[in-house]
Amino acid sequence: MLCEIPYNRSIAEEYAAGNVLAAMNPWLEGLFAELRDNVVSMARAAGAQAAHA
Amino acid sequence: MREIVVISGKGGTGKTSLTAAFAALGESAVVCDLDVDAADLHLLLSPRNDRTQQFISGHEAVIDPDACTGCGVCIEMCRFDAIRPIHQDGAGLAIDPRRCEGCKVCVAFCPASAVGFPDKHCGEWYVGDTRFGTLVHARLNPGGENSGRLVSLLKKEARAIAARDGLSFILCDGAPGIGCPVISSLSGADLAVVVTEPTPSGQHDLERVLELCRHFRTRACVIVNKCDLNPRAAQETVSRCQAGGHEVVASLPHDEIVFEAMLRGRAVTEMADSPFTATLRRAWKRIIMLSEMDREAHVPAMNQ
Numbered sequence: 433m434l435c436e437i438p439y440n441r442s443i444a445e446e447y448a449a450g451n452v453l454a455a456m457n458p459w460l461e462g463l464f465a466e467l468r469d470n471v472v473s474m475a476r477a478a479g480a481q482a483a484h485a
Numbered sequence: 486m487r488e489i490v491v492i493s494g495k496g497g498t499g500k501t502s503l504t505a506a507f508a509a510l511g512e513s514a515v516v517c518d519l520d521v522d523a524a525d526l527h528l529l530l531s532p533r534n535d536r537t538q539q540f541i542s543g544h545e546a547v548i549d550p551d552a553c554t555g556c557g558v559c560i561e562m563c564r565f566d567a568i569r570p571i572h573q574d575g576a577g578l579a580i581d582p583r584r585c586e587g588c589k590v591c592v593a594f595c596p597a598s599a600v601g602f603p604d605k606h607c608g609e610w611y612v613g614d615t616r617f618g619t620l621v622h623a624r625l626n627p628g629g630e631n632s633g634r635l636v637s638l639l640k641k642e643a644r645a646i647a648a649r650d651g652l653s654f655i656l657c658d659g660a661p662g663i664g665c666p667v668i669s670s671l672s673g674a675d676l677a678v679v680v681t682e683p684t685p686s687g688q689h690d691l692e693r694v695l696e697l698c699r700h701f702r703t704r705a706c707v708i709v710n711k712c713d714l715n716p717r718a719a720q721e722t723v724s725r726c727q728a729g730g731h732e733v734v735a736s737l738p739h740d741e742i743v744f745e746a747m748l749r750g751r752a753v754t755e756m757a758d759s760p761f762t763a764t765l766r767r768a769w770k771r772i773i774m775l776s777e778m779d780r781e782a783h784v785p786a787m788n789q
Contacts, residue, residue, distance in 0.1 A: 439744070448682070
């Protein structure tokens, strides 16, 4: 589980306006920064695993 | 018998929720889930007594390890680089199904006749009974090919059931996008109901799917879902549709009743009466009327 994003109407409105969710508020910015770091870590781990196989 | 196909261009606009809502309102209809890559209408309609059929389509090359001499001719001939040694010392050959295009060159050139070409099992399709009548649906295997062919097969089955049972409508939940399964779902349809939302991608993909409908001369009407998330963009969408000759049969707000229904595994029109469900009932009546109009009438010409 990399991330959990709640049901939130203001997020839907921001998306509908064509804005980047990560720039919406500090909480979402932090959430997406953490998600990015988790994805990068996972990709690195998968790459290392593939190299050993 | 009339065929109504609900499509969207963009995924996640509410296509399946609205199809289920119409299925609950539709009388005398066969319901058909044509989103074979990611079918989920059955989660809302809960079919019972599913009759299962295998979906066999195309072929796959398979090397018989006992007959293979390891000469490597197939590796040289395969332009898709789909044949690799199984072991690091080069012994034993196998076909990578992700790369194999089924061209049959390896079958034709193998000097030991060690490559077979059996039928390919690509998934299953089902006919089940729901509280709204018969549901025809399918599950394509991950990576399974020929989704357009499977869509065509489901529609053929739905038509046969509708004819046998004397039903007036076939109501189809289509796939998102403008690719093969969507094209196949539009074949023979009397009306496409395009569900969109007032987002940049929703507007962009609406244009593309309406262009597809014009290309195949399929009449299309539009539902603007979640219209209150961006009222200005929603109004812009309505204006564009009207200018292009596509009737907007409903503008629906972003209402939590939809999520409540989904969490309960119900169609939204099975929930308590509300302005939202009343709008849906009016939209469904209009959709039926539009589907009954002459098929060639009111199809906007290309380049509009």
